[in-house]
Amino acid sequence: MKSSDKNNDIIAATSTPTGHGGVGIIKISGRNALSTVKFLFRPGGQAYFTPESHKFYYGYMVSPETEKKIDEVFLVYMKEPRSYTREDVVEIHAHAGPVVLNLILKQVLGQGARLAEPGEFTKRAFLNGRIDLTRAESVIDIINAKSEKALDIANAGSGGRLFNKISDIRADLTSVVAELEASIDFAEDVAEDPDFENLKTLLFENVISPLGELIERFESTGFYRDGIRLAIVGRPNVGKSSLMNRLLDDDRMIVSDIPGTTRDLVQEPINIKGLPLLLIDTAGFHDTDDPIESQGLLRTKKTIDSADLILFLLDVNDAGSNIDTRIVELLEGKKSITIFNMIDLVDEHRVNGLLDEHRLLSPVFISALYNKGIGELKEKIVSCITGDENIVANDTIVPNIRHISLLERAGRLVEKAIQNIDSGVSPELVVIDLGEALSVLGEIIGLNINPDVLDLIFSRFCIGK
Ligand SMILES: Nc1nc2c(ncn2[C@@H]2O[C@H](COP(=O)(O)OP(=O)(O)OP(=O)(O)O)[C@@H](O)[C@H]2O)c(=O)[nH]1
Numbered sequence: 001m002k003s004s005d006k007n008n009d010i011i012a013a014t015s016t017p018t019g020h021g022g023v024g025i026i027k028i029s030g031r032n033a034l035s036t037v038k039f040l041f042r043p044g045g046q047a048y049f050t051p052e053s054h055k056f057y058y059g060y061m062v063s064p065e066t067e068k069k070i071d072e073v074f075l076v077y078m079k080e081p082r083s084y085t086r087e088d089v090v091e092i093h094a095h096a097g098p099v100v101l102n103l104i105l106k107q108v109l110g111q112g113a114r115l116a117e118p119g120e121f122t123k124r125a126f127l128n129g130r131i132d133l134t135r136a137e138s139v140i141d142i143i144n145a146k147s148e149k150a151l152d153i154a155n156a157g158s159g160g161r162l163f164n165k166i167s168d169i170r171a172d173l174t175s176v177v178a179e180l181e182a183s184i185d186f187a188e189d190v191a192e193d194p195d196f197e198n199l200k201t202l203l204f205e206n207v208i209s210p211l212g213e214l215i216e217r218f219e220s221t222g223f224y225r226d227g228i229r230l231a232i233v234g235r236p237n238v239g240k241s242s243l244m245n246r247l248l249d250d251d252r253m254i255v256s257d258i259p260g261t262t263r264d265l266v267q268e269p270i271n272i273k274g275l276p277l278l279l280i281d282t283a284g285f286h287d288t289d290d291p292i293e294s295q296g297l298l299r300t301k302k303t304i305d306s307a308d309l310i311l312f313l314l315d316v317n318d319a320g321s322n323i324d325t326r327i328v329e330l331l332e333g334k335k336s337i338t339i340f341n342m343i344d345l346v347d348e349h350r351v352n353g354l355l356d357e358h359r360l361l362s363p364v365f366i367s368a369l370y371n372k373g374i375g376e377l378k379e380k381i382v383s384c385i386t387g388d389e390n391i392v393a394n395d396t397i398v399p400n401i402r403h404i405s406l407l408e409r410a411g412r413l414v415e416k417a418i419q420n421i422d423s424g425v426s427p428e429l430v431v432i433d434l435g436e437a438l439s440v441l442g443e444i445i446g447l448n449i450n451p452d453v454l455d456l457i458f459s460r461f462c463i464g465k
């Protein structure tokens with residue numbers, strides 16, 4: 001089937017999550033979407049159903065052959081273009097139960113609709129020009145937001161802040177291209193060359209520099225959307241699982257004085273001061289002949305590799321010069337926080353001694369058992385990740401990984417164009433690179449985008465969105 005045909009179908013899906021609940025919504029979109037419910041909906045107290053747009057109608061869904069009632073519902077019709085997809089949309093608000101919703105959906109499909117693909121409603125909103133691609137992508141970020149901050153970022157995106165920024169950069173780039181093109185077209189009539197120095201300054205200030213800022217923003221704040229992997233690593237029995245329980249505020253993990261209690265990785269999502277984290281407890285790191293433990297250790301190594309931040313936990317009692325060098329080696333080049341646990345077992349004198357000895361590591365001292373120093377540790381975790389807690393004060397434009405590769409490509413093309421201007425290459429060639437940069441930036445907002453890329457983006461959505 002050609003994709004253009006596909007986009008003319010009437011599509012339908014259950015938009016609320018599977019399960020039991022108060023209300024479940026079936027959404028239908030496409031030209032003349034009302035036709036799919038005409039024979040299924042019986043309005044309460046009216047003989048004929050001629051709905052006005054954007055009004056709720058009370059009634060029943062029935063099986064048309066038998067007139068058997070399926071459910072008592074509200075139905076709302078949103079006439080194009082004032083709808084999510086800019087097409088005619090019908091929503092049926094029924095009771096939320098898998099049997100009732102499936103039965104209604106089956107009837108709707110029987111009236112000529114087909115089942116929507118994941119993200120297809122939002123894809124149509126994009127294809128019909130209601131939202132650009134960055135706004136469409138923000139919809140999934142809203143649904144997947146792991147913290148309020150992530151939601152702020154997603155809302156900024158869905159409000160078009162990234163779209164506006166990219167459009168501004170493209171407009172500035174277009175004006176430089178126009179000036180160069182004019183100099184090519186009218187070469188004979190123009191007494192002087194274009195002001196190349198001025199064009200270079202414009203490219204630097206209005207293109208290269210804002211592109212760099214956007215890329216930097218992703219690196220410094222992208223974790224608000226994507227989440228951070230935080231692993232607790234250390235020798236057996238130093239209190240890793242006890243610390244995990246403290247941070248979770250729950251006795252999730254088994255804790256015991258037998259070394260090797262934790263043998264497998266255990267991960268739990270947690271939110272520290274608005275930062276979404278995935279906290280991972282690992283098997284104690286040591287030599288072992290036990291095959292099950294060895295497996296656990298292999299996983300610990302992999303976890304260290306893939307974690308964004310490591311909590312390296314030590315027991316104050318044997319922390320002196322006895323730090324496990326193999327763990328230290330594994331932590332090389334990784335962000336980590338050194339933590340001395342069990343300070344309840346030593347006196348202040350010992351703590352000060354350790355602080356001096358390990359000043360370079362600027363360790364945190366805690367007692368996982370007695371809940372001491374945990375607040376300080378949380379602050380350190382946050383500052384380690386954000387660098388500076390205020391980093392995301394106001395500007396919430398944060399590109400995603402797809403945007404980043406395009407921003408970088410566009411930046412490289414513009415830099416190449418500037419180098420070519422410097423080495424006196426003809427404006428025709430400079431214009432080619434700048435033109436390509438324009439179309440690369442266009443892909444971010446969805447201009448001339450490859451249909452396969454579109455499919456990939458929308459396949460990340462759930463069905464019914
Ligand atoms: N006194 C004291 N004991 C602690 C503290 N933290 C943990 N423990 C005890 O130390 C023992 C080991 O704790 P776990 O949390 O199981 O240690 P672990 O690092 O997860 O151990 P493995 O999973 O075997 O690697 C338990 O008996 C805990 O109660 C602490 O701050 N002070």
Ligand SMILES: [Mg+2]
Nearest residue numbers: 240241261262
């Ligand atoms: Mg453990």
